[in-house]
Amino acid sequence: MRVFRQLQPAQRRNLSILFIAGLLFWASLSSLLPTLPLYVSDAGGTPQQIGLVMGAFSIGLLASRSWLGRLADRRSRQIVLLIGMGVVGLAPLGYWLSDWIPLIALVRAFHGISIAAFATGYVTLVVDFAPEEKRGEILGYMSLVNPIGAAIGPALGGFLQEFAGYSPLFLFSALLGLVGFVCTRAVREQRPEQMGSLSVDLPFWSLLGSPKVRSLTLVMFLVGLAFGTQTTFVALLIQETAVPMNPGLFYTAVAFASFGVRLLAGRASDRFGRGPFISISLATYALAMLILLGANSMGAFLLAGVVVGSGFGTLIPLISALVADRSSPIERGRLFSLVMCGFDLGIGLAGPVLGTLAVGSGYRAMFGYAALLSLASLVYFLAFSNPGRGASLRFALGLGPDEFSQREVVDDPQGRAGPSEKLPEPSAPSREGSPTAVRSRRL
Known part of the structure; x- marks a missing residue:
């Protein structure tokens, strides 16, 4: 890809190592997605207990996000990345050693630290290595580790569980993570300058007082509720509807669709601008939940997987890019961790809350609630993504700039706004009456 050929050799080397480590991480984690709910069910778990076990993942996420974000900003992105790879390699061994549901839940909570660490370290390192004007494109390409790994992991995980049992599955997942840990040690990070608009000494949760991240955190919380419903209960929905389908195929469909959109959206x-693509992704995710609400055939579940992948494959890379746009290097780890805390909390609440509803109404009804939550996230983004309703709507529809951005942006004569190359500030307009202006904001 041309954008990578334009980078310095050290940047290409580091990004290549990160890409390999990312593939191993997501393949390890996703190999358990279609099988762990079934493992809990086979251990005697009720729908509510399955939801509690799967939701325990977010306990580790939420408990570790704050200190991992500070560690990434103050000390090292690589250390945080190594923590994530180490945990994703060790946690499957915990499942292998126990079939007691409370202990499985405890291991699941420990497993949650892996995403908190890996996502924070990976995104901040990629942004550190990427030129600002190509940030979205490089993040889009580097985020392909998620759909590729998620295409490999669930299919292999489902196959191993079905034909060899749970023990080979857990050992396979652990091996992938430990190999990724070895790869990650070869990354050579570059430390950011010790400057930023938010003090390193501010308490982590006080950062919610900054509107540039508060709006994104709430959007991600609402999406997290819907996402948690999908990841926890879609395999059980397939089982409940008696559709003869390996649940891993659903996640494979998600991965392939996610791969395609990531090549283009960044x-x-x-x-x-980021706004219109984030809006489209939220609307697409709501549509996916509606498809799952009525799915009763393999084709319907695969279609839902394609739509889920299209929405989610756009959302996460662009939210990451938007956080990077709104932050300086020394605060980026904390702000990304805070925004993703909203997502983590949503996932954590989705399992136990909607699992309780499933006791009386079955698994299908939960996807109707997930569709409403996805629509609510879209409405909130349209109204509150920027200061003022008008500015928010213009940004979300691609008709205006992000008022919180610390990047240089160009407003063109058609009223659209997009990030520019780093251009020098002109001393005078290039032509009379031109509405073009170069601005830089730091909030």
Whole structure:
């Protein structure tokens, strides 16, 4: 890809190592997605207990996000990345050693630390290595580790569980994580300058007082509730509807669709702005939940997987890019951790809360609630993504700039706004009456 050929050799080397480590991480984690709920069910778990076990993942996420974000900003992104790879390699061994549901829940909580650490370390390192004007494109390409790993992991995980049992599955998942740990040690990070608009000494949760991250955190909380419903209960919905289908195929469909959109969305957002693509992704995710609400065949579940992948494959890379746009290097780890805390909390609440509803109404009804939550996230983003309703709506529809951005942006004569190359501030307008202006904001 041309954008990578333009980088310095050290940047290409580091990004290549990160990409390999990312593939191993997501393959390890996703190999358990279609099988762990079934493992808990086979151990005698009720729908509510399955929801509690799967939701325990977010306990580790939420408990570790704050100190991992500070560690990434104050000490080292690589250390945080190593923590994530180490945990994803050790946690499957915990499942292997126990079939007692409370202990499984405890291991699941420990497993949650892996995403908190890996996501924070991976995104901040990628942004550190990426030129600002190509940030969205490189993040889009580097985020392909998620769909590729998620295409490999669930299919292999489902196959191993079905034909060899749970023990080989857990050992396979652990091996992938430990190999990724070895790869991650070869990364050579570059430390950011010790400057930023938010003090390193501010208490982590006080950062919610900053509107540039508060709005994104709430959007991600609502999406997390819907996402937690999907990841926890879609395999059980397939089982309940008696559709003869390996649940891993659903996640494979998600991964392939996610792969395609990530190739395009990041580069387009560098040119046209992040807002319209985030809005489209939220609407798409709501549509996916509605498809799952009525799914009763393999084709319907695969279609839902494609739509889920299209929405989610756009949302996460562009939210990450938007956080990077709104932050300086020394605060980036904490702000990304805070925004993703909203997502983590949503996932954590989705399992136990909606699992309780499933006791009386079955698994299908939960996806109707998930569709409403996804629509609510879209409405909130349209109204509160920027200061003022008008500015928010314009940004979300691609008709105006992000008022919180610390990047340089260009407003064109058609009223659209997009990030620019780093251009020098002109001493005078290039032509009379031109509405073009170069601005830089730091909030």
